[in-house]
Amino acid sequence: MDNNAPIFKKQYYPINDILYGYLEKYKRLTKTNVFYDDLLRFQGSVVVYDKEGEDTLWVRTYYNEYETIEINNSLKRIYTLLHSDGDERNLQFLNVDHIDFCTFGNSKPFRIKIRNILNDNYTHFYIKKADASRIFGLELEDILSPNRINYLVFKDTLIEEHIVGIPGDVFLDKHLKNCTESEKAQIAKEFVKFNERCMIGLLGDMRSYNFVVIPIYDYDHIVFKIRAIDFDQQCYEGNFKLYKPHLFKENFPFYQLVNDKLKENSIEQYQNEERSILVKRLVGSEERLNDLLTAMKSMELSPKEKLEQLKMDTYKFTLDINFKKAKSMGEIIEAALNFMKRNYKSDNQ
Structure with missing residues (x-):
């Protein structure tokens, strides 16, 4: 066993034009009204604990009233883009329960919980800074592994589905x-x-x-x-x-x-x-x-x-x-x- 293998915070690599061309060809690009940086403007937060009372290293974010309405509407539309090609017919039945921010790791993601108010089913997706390294990792996983990956990119914002497990x-x-x-x-x-x-x-x-x-x-x-x-x-x-x-x-x-x-x-x-x-x-x-x-x-x-x-x-x-x-x-x-x-x-x- 190699117990002396430190991993240091890696630097961010922006997407270049050639990678953008690849993402467009293989239908990974989208358009949204909310960016990763928009979500960083939260007004306050509280620590999220697990069932045992342990700190999960996530915090639940809160925004001012005006921004909350705008952000929630945009996040619900992102959900439809990710899961139903932008079909908004059931948008009125979706609710943004939580927007959590991770304080640990490289990507500092936001985790969005979307719930269907008709049946109480819910799912998560993530919004992150669109780092080229991560996108290449997602694509290689989709090609080389038995697992499919669902994600979208808009400019410098990455939207990823939640992987269950x-x-x-x-x-x-x-x-x-x-x-x-x-x-x-x-x-x-x-x-x-x-x-x-x-x-x-x-x-x-x-x-x-x-x-x-x-x-x-x-x-x-x-x-x-x-x-x-x-x-x-x-x-x-x-x-x-x-x-x-x-x-x-x-x-x-x-x-x-x-x-x-x-x-x-x-x-x-x-x-x-x-x-x-x-x-x-x-x-x-x-x-x-x-x-x-x-x-x-x-x-x-x-x-x-x-x-x-x-x-x-x-x-x-x-x-x-x-x-x-x-x-x-x-x-x-x-x-x-x-x-x-x-x-x-x-x-x-």
């Missing part, structure tokens, strides 16, 4: 002890696959509070899935170890599950399965992926010293000269995906 740290603390031995083995399998996706896609800082565990009922047993919820550290860190979730001390119980429940040949089998599936996804999204890589290669996504370190780390890991030749984080990702294509042939090829 149990935060990894909460799962370890409150739920793992209640799992059967076969369920623990299944979680270990999923963690191996999750670890492989993060490493190949260079998604960093996947500590337990940055991913969720999703229990799914299937006939007479529960299937567990693991998916990322934080994409701020996409292609940013120089140390290759920071793209391997099993090396974070916060994830040690998952790492231990893998060691306790899986034999070495099973771990290798699950890694190969994930690589093979990943290659099939790459082949099925070739045009979109090439467009995304073009946008990634057009901009700086990390300080030069981190780029140089990651080039050498990945070269030593793969012995592929293309990593050494890379001139940007986009080229490192391209080298990684091409390495996968060469070494793990898809059944469709």
Whole structure:
């Protein structure tokens, strides 16, 4: 285990014209009347506590009466853009219950709770500063993982749907002890696959509070899935170890599950399965992926010293000269995906 892997606050990378062109082509752009910076003008706030009375590091915000009406109407319209292509016929039945602001982490998001007053169902979405790193992370997750991502961008504002699941740290603390031995083995399998996706896609800082565990009922047993919820550290860190979730001390119980429940040949089998599936996804999204890589290669996504370190780390890991030749984080990702294509042939090829 590598317990000495600090993550420092990363710098913000604005969207450039090439990335805007990509977002327009793939229907990720929208128009709204409220920006991230507008929500920062709250007049007051109170701390949000969980059911156990612990500080959640979120605060509930309050605005003056005039701004509240305007902001709430805009947020309800954003909800319809995200979930029903802007259909406003049921707008009158939507209510903005809460606007919470996170005081922890890089993106400082706002979490919006929207409730349907007819049936009391509710959902959340997030408004954040539109950082290019995070957008590339969202797109790579949508292309490379089994999970789809729903988000929209308006100028420098990012709107993201809520990803349902149990935060990894909460799962370890409150739920793992209640799992059967076969369920623990299944979680270990999923963690191996999750670890492989993060490493190949260079998604960093996947500590337990940055991913969720999703229990799914299937006939007479529960299937567990693991998916990322934080994409701020996409292609940013120089140390290759920071793209391997099993090396974070916060994830040690998952790492231990893998060691306790899986034999070495099973771990290798699950890694190969994930690589093979990943290659099939790459082949099925070739045009979109090439467009995304073009946008990634057009901009700086990390300080030069981190780029140089990651080039050498990945070269030593793969012995592929293309990593050494890379001139940007986009080229490192391209080298990684091409390495996968060469070494793990898809059944469709």
